[in-house]
Amino acid sequence: MTRYLISPLALLFLLVSSLSAQTDLRVEPPFWYTQMQSNQLQLMIHGANIGRFQASVDHPGIKITKQITGDSPNYRFVYLQIDPDVKPGSFSLSLKNGDQTKTITYSLKERAKSINRNQGFSSEDVIYLLMPDRFANGNPANDTVEGMLEPARRNDPSGRHGGDIKGVQDHLDYIKNLGMTAVWLTPVFENDQTPEYKAYHGYAATDMYKIDRRFGSNEEFVAFVKACHDKGLKVIMDMIHNHIGDQHWWMKDLPFNDWVHDQSVYGNTNYRGTVASDPYASQHDTDRLVKGWFVNEMPDLNQRNQQLADYLIQNTLWWIEYSGIDGIRMDTYLYPYQDYMARWAKEVLEAYPSFNIVGESWVESVAHESYWQKDRDGENDGYNSHLPSVTDFQIHFAVRDAFNSPFGWESGIMRLYYTLSQDRLYSDPMQNVIFLDNHDINRIYSTLGENLNNLKMAYAFLMTTRGIPQVYYGTELAFKAGPGSWGDGAKRADMPGGWPGDARSVFTAEGRTPEENAMHSYVTKLTNWRKTSDAVKNGKLIHFVPEENVYVYFRYTNRERVMVIMNMNDTEATISRKKHLEMLRGYTFGLDVITGKSTNVGQDFKVPARTTTILTLK
Structure with a gap:
């Protein structure tokens, strides 16, 4: 094998040339990740007349599947296929137009492994x-x-x-x-x-x-x-x-x-x-x-x-x-x-x-x-x-x-x-x-x-x-x-x-x-x-047709039952046990979530005016 030694001055010249070739180009996304769900990556490359350049890549596991020039000559869209076994690191994308050459050094990063990410949200959240x-x-x-x-x-x-x-x-x-x-x-x-x-x-x-x-x-x-x-x-x-x-x-x-x-x-x-x-x-x-x-x-x-x-x-x-x-x-x-x-x-x-x-x-x-x-x-x-x-x-x-x-x-x-x-x-x-x-x-x-x-x-x-x-x-x-x-x-x-x-x-x-x-x-x-309250976060809902400006509904699971009473009146209201018996049967009192007071739900009971009363049934 023939080895070529490059002088420090020549090496500096090549480095500067490579940097200048990249600084006039905008590439999005700025970097990507290995082992993504899709193996397809679109690079949007923007720069003066870059649409006239043809892209090529020589890296194991990465190939160009298509490339498109925009209506503007200043865009080149390059689609890459990145195989699942490609390791994190950098690769070079060459762009050539006649005797003009530009090089983009593009980074592929390792995906995060933390489980405390991308968790979603649900009815358990506020x-x-x-x-x-x-x-x-x-x-x-x-x-x-x-x-x-x-x-x-x-x-x-x-x-x-x-x-x-x-x-x-x-x-x-x-x-x-x-x-x-x-x-x-x-x-x-x-x-x-x-x-x-x-x-x-x-x-x-x-x-x-x-x-x-x-x-x-x-x-x-x-x-x-x-x-x-x-x-x-x-x-x-x-x-x-x-x-x-x-x-x-x-x-x-x-x-x-x-x-x-x-x-x-x-x-x-x-x-x-x-x-x-x-x-x-x-x-x-x-x-x-x-x-x-x-x-x-x-x-x-x-x-x-x-x-x-x-x-x-x-x-x-x-x-x-x-x-x-x-x-x-x-x-x-x-x-x-x-x-x-x-x-x-x-x-x-x-x-x-x-x-x-x-x-x-x-x-x-x-x-x-x-x-x-x-x-x-x-x-x-x-x-x-x-x-x-x-x-x-x-x-x-x-x-x-x-x-x-x-x-x-x-x-x-x-x-x-x-x-x-x-x-x-x-x-x-x-x-x-x-x-x-x-x-x-x-x-x-x-x-x-x-x-x-x-x-x-x-x-x-x-x-x-x-x-x-x-x-x-x-x-x-x-x-x-x-x-x-x-x-x-x-x-x-x-x-x-x-x-x-x-x-x-x-x-x-x-x-x-x-x-x-x-x-x-x-x-x-x-x-x-x-x-x-699992009943409120994940439970079922059953409600009763409002009467006399009072709306009653329940949230419940097999293990928990919550009764909610919205009294829109300016006076206290009486809540009928008989009307709500299908949900109150077997329960004798409810604990008010806000006041901590106990309410006897084994009989008709009163709730205050202009209040939403929330009772955890016991």
Whole structure:
């Protein structure tokens, strides 16, 4: 064998040449993993005229199955097959155009082996939803980042306020002590939008592989997930595949002409999610829903483009493996193409069987809501979403109406009964994520007349009915809606004490008002009790038609029985043992979960006014 010795100067020249050949290229995903569920990997390569280059690879167990040039000459999509026995490490991808050569050194990492990852979520959990920008500012140094378009403006209710991932991590004990078992952050992807748009909410991604630097870094997000897991908290990541922000780097150089839908043709969406499951929907309405832009600053993605669909699914799998998250909440689930969303959910859950996904399905009826849950019965269009969980807006509507209309044949508390009585339309209503409010809805305390008893009653219903409860940050403090002129800022106020220099801190009992402490104590007691009740977390539900403005239901297993009485009257109510005998037979008393007092259920008994009484039967 002939050996060639290379001088140090020549070696340095080759190293610099190799580096310069890579620095002008953007490659996504930035790295990948061995032994993934699928052996297919799509590399999106972006760089000047890279589409004219032909890729090749010479590495055992790795081969190119196809490569595609975009409509823009600045993209090359390279599909690789990676055999299961390929070891972690690096390999070289060569790109050649005539006498021009570029080399990409690409890393394959080993998959994480920890069992405390990708756990999913279920009715055993209570999810705490928060907006990082509004929760706590753990690192003021990243409030305004040089080179990014929008600075922090805490005096603007709809501007960036400086909350970040570190701020949330600093208060994980607060969340855990409330009794919450999972944390859902609104999107933390880079949203480098103009100040006029005000993208603090995170739903206008400009880079889907990068955490917004004003929230932290990719590494900080991974550390946050681990910190949550170490405290027994799961993490749900918010994603959006319907649209991006108009400042996304793609928009300066689209890979394909049909990468986003043409706004000049389809305008903006009609926001009518019911169209997607309407058997009589016109093509005009369907196109407006699916192809219309959400707002002018949010270009609508065309998942019918095969390369884009592959890119988005791969991005999801990358984040799951990279960060260790336990679930995903998919924004605007009804707005993209149905076949794409079904493919996405199916492939994600095949890759991570213990994982869970909830899709935002904001529609006006149980029938339209249930359409989006997997394996539903009674439908004839053949569609299966493969989606385990939906956001149960019908529970929110029912609670809102129950407290804001007088008791009647189809109004008041009857709305709770009628909503639950339609549960046969869902394939598994226990998988529904139920909530009183969220970041897109007016604060529930204000919706319920800013009456603390009403809020406690509604919260008790949330904690004891079927499904997976989600609690919006600040509900435990009876947050009110801000002035109408605030816009979305009215629903998304800061947590006092989350910022250095705040006059008080709601994270401590001393910093809370008497009303805030009353609600905080109630939420803490009830939510932590829920952890101990298998009947509430996993049991069956039986309810009785409300009478005289009182709604009674039971949650039960073979070993435990819980009786819940919602008395909507301003006076105490008498509960008939005879009416409820089928569930009370054999039980003589019940222990009040909140007061600890014993109630004799062996006879008719009274419950207090404007209270949800929860009795563990003995």
